[in-house]
Every structure is written in C-alpha cells, then in structure tokens.
Amino acid sequence: MSNTLEISNLSKNYGDFQLKDVSFTLPTGYIMGLIGPNGAGKTTVIKTIMNLVMKDKGEVQLFGKDHRDFEIEAKKRIGFVYDTPNYYEHLSLKRLKNVIAPFYDRWDENIFMDLVGRFEIPLNKPLKKFSKGMAMKSSIALALSHHAEFIVMDEPTSGLDPVVRREMLDFLRNLMEDEKKSILFSSHITTDIEQVADYITFMHKGKVVFSKTKDAVREQYALVKGGNELINEATKQHFVAVRTGAYGFEGLTDDVSQTKKILSNSAIYEKATLEDIMFFNNIKTKAEG
C-alpha cells in the first residue's frame, strides 16, 4: 500500500505556539480526519504540507517525495480547499476559474461545469455575495477540477448549516469511489469526521495524541460511568481523565480490557465519541498544567 502523505517529526516554533514532533501517515485511497480543539495545530500542519509555512525540522513527503524538492509536481496533484475563497471577492466564479484554471495542465472544464451544476453555484454572481455554503462549494469545485489525487481541506464544514454540511460529507464519500484519491480533512466538528474518515489523527497543543484507523480508535477508547466509590487514586491511573459529580463519575479509558478487569461489572461502558476523546484529553492536559 503506497502512502499519499507521510509526515515525520515535524516541528515548528512560533514562540507562543509550538508544533512538536508531529508524525502520521495517510495511505492512498483513504480519508484522514485531522481533529483537535482550536489552536491544536491542525492548520499549521496543513499550511506546512502546502509549503505556506516553513518547518523548523522534520520531513513531509507527498506521493513518496519531499514536498519542497518536488513542489510544483506535487501541487499539480493536490486540490487545496480553503475555508472560504475570500480572495478576489469582486470576481465572479467564472472569472476566478479563468484565473485559476491555466495553472493546471489537467484542468477539466467538464468536471468543473458538472460540479457547478451539481452544487447549483451561480457562475456570474460576485463571490462577495455568496453564502458561506456557496463559497465553500465554489472552493471545492475549483480544487477538484484538475483530477487532483490528494485533496487537502482546512475546516471545510465550519460555519456551514447542517444541510450543506451533510451534502458536503456525502460528496466526499462519493469522491472516494475513486480508489486513487486521498483526502486530508481538518475539523473541530468531530461528528463530521466520524461520518467520513477512515483514519483519525488527533492533535492537542501542537502534539499528535494518536493517529490510527477509526475502528482502532473505537476499540481502544470507551466512556466509563459509575458510582464515585469506584474511583480512587489507583483506579484513576487507568483513565485518560475522570470527572466526578454528585451522582457518580464519568471517565475515558484507552485500555478497555484492563479497566474492565479492575472495575468489573460495577461500571457502565459506552462507546466513546471523538468529542468525548477530545474533551477528556483536554481535561488531562489541563490537569498536567
């Protein structure tokens, strides 16, 4: 299995924020969701991949080659979707397309017109009059009309209403019928990631907490609930984080079998959502100071 993206030990220091030894791999033909709270470093990773931000150390390989040494070649195969196409707002989509299209040898006007038709985007209306959803659809149409093999999307669903978000996610799923395509999709809306991603990379405060398949994440983590009497310093060690209240405790474990051995059937075990995982990791980081 070949990899579309390989990142190893990527570091970047902004002074007030640091990306620390970020490593993960996206195999070809899959969708990876890059999740994490605001300020986790998702956008910095994406900007580094796109060579917008210079790394301090580490390696980024696209299609098996260094992303800077083969920059132009790699970018011809990438479709980059910005959060919104908020540049040149005075232009219509048709005119913006006329600016962007000549940069790509493999620009396919039929695909572009097909996407414009499917998304019902007005071609001659100025971009500044577009809704957020319409702007995002335009951005996707521009990014996908040159037979891109790797689609990089930075927070594509943030700010969209539920209907447009669902449409967008359905579209991404359909896109993956082509097994040569891969998608890296950052979002802090974990439900979106849960719906479409095959791999999940969770970032927190500039570090990768985990990067694995969605199934592995589901198996590894569980939300545990029970009475407060079950929680003491020894049992707490088996949780990522625990919060207690008047009616009992709730905690996230990353070792379900071990936790079950210790707490046996006195506790209730539920599947942890990505939101649970993010939430409890945040508690853990705060506790660690």
Place this chain on the structure above:
Amino acid sequence: MVQLILKDFRVHALLVVICLAALFAASTLYIALVLLSGNGFKTELMLYTLITILSSSAVSLLFFIQDEMFKTDAVFVSLPVSRKQLVWSKYISSIVLLLLAFTAHFFGFQLGVVINNGVGFEGAVVYEGPLLWCMLLLAVVAFKSYAFPLYFKFGMATGGMVFSVFQLLVVIAFLYSLQFETWTDQINAVVVWAEQRSLGGLFGMLLCLVVLLTSGSMPLSAQLFKNKNLGT
C-alpha cells in the same frame, strides 16, 4: 510564470485601465493648463516631472497592494508554482505597469501639446520625444527595483515606509541640486548625452539594468520570500 503575470492583469484589468486613464487625463490637463497659463512654467514643468515619476511609481505597486489586501500570496503559493516564480512575476508585472504608466503620461503630454497647438516653451521640447521618457523609466526601474526586497522582507506597509524615506531623500537631493544649475539645462544635457550615444547606448543601459536586476535584486527578493510564512 506567464500565468502568474497574466493573472494580475486579468483580475485587476478595470483598476489598471482606470489608473492609466487617470494618469493620461492628469498629464493632458496639467500640460494644457500649464502651457496655456504661461506663468512659472519652468517650476511647474519640474513639478510635473516629479509627479510623473511618483505617480508612475505608485501605479507600479498596484498589484503588490492588491496582493497584500486580498492575502493572495498564500493562495498562489498553494498552486503549482514556486515561490521564486511568484517573486519574478511580481517584478515583471510591476515593471510592465511602470512602462504602461509612463506611456500614459507620454501620450497625455502629447495631447496636452496638441490642445495648446505646440509646446510653447523651449525647455519642454525634449518631452515631445520618447528618449527622455525611456530614460526616466530606466532610472525609476533601477531605483525602485531595490525597494522590492524591502517589500518581500517587511511586507507592503513597513517596506513601503522604509522605501518612502529613501525616496524622500532622493527628492530632497534632487531639489537641492537644482540650486546650482537650471534643471531644464540638466535634463537637456542628459538627453543630448544619450542622443550622442544613439539607441545602442540606450540599449546598453537597458541590458545593464536587466543584469543588475536578475543577478542582484531579484535573487535577493526570492531568497527573502523563500522562507517567509504565509497566511499566518
């Protein structure tokens, strides 16, 4: 790289046309009114020369300003182009704009003369031919090209401020030098010098300028832009 140069003209076509029309109209009106008034002509023609240089210089920064406003550098770096190509395209489109701006002034001047039925002043005769305008253009390109690394290093706002200080110093030096000799005589002397060396001389100057740009200012700007974080 051609696409990078063309995209600015495609996107800002209307703005470019408006700016050039404004320069053309300003030149025509100024010259027609100045020539018709007939008072203080030398001083006003000197002022015209300064305004021509400064306004053309400002128009040449049009795309830099737009790129800064719309944050488009980040957008275009994500397309299949290198940062070096982006830098070179900015130089080229800026020089093309400068050329267009001087051309607009040149034709504006000619129309002003036609409206007035002649130049009406011996010192201004040199403005009728293209040689003086070509030399002004080359001088401005040479001077301005060394401002570009400042923009790539510090951005438009800070870079522009630093360059404005340099520009002001040059203007002061120029005005100071006028005390010693009549400025129209100086300009005529330069044009006569260029004419004696024929078009080949002018071509030589142009060649020197190109070498100076491509081996000095442009690589310096490319180096400064190479490691710049964009869209942060």
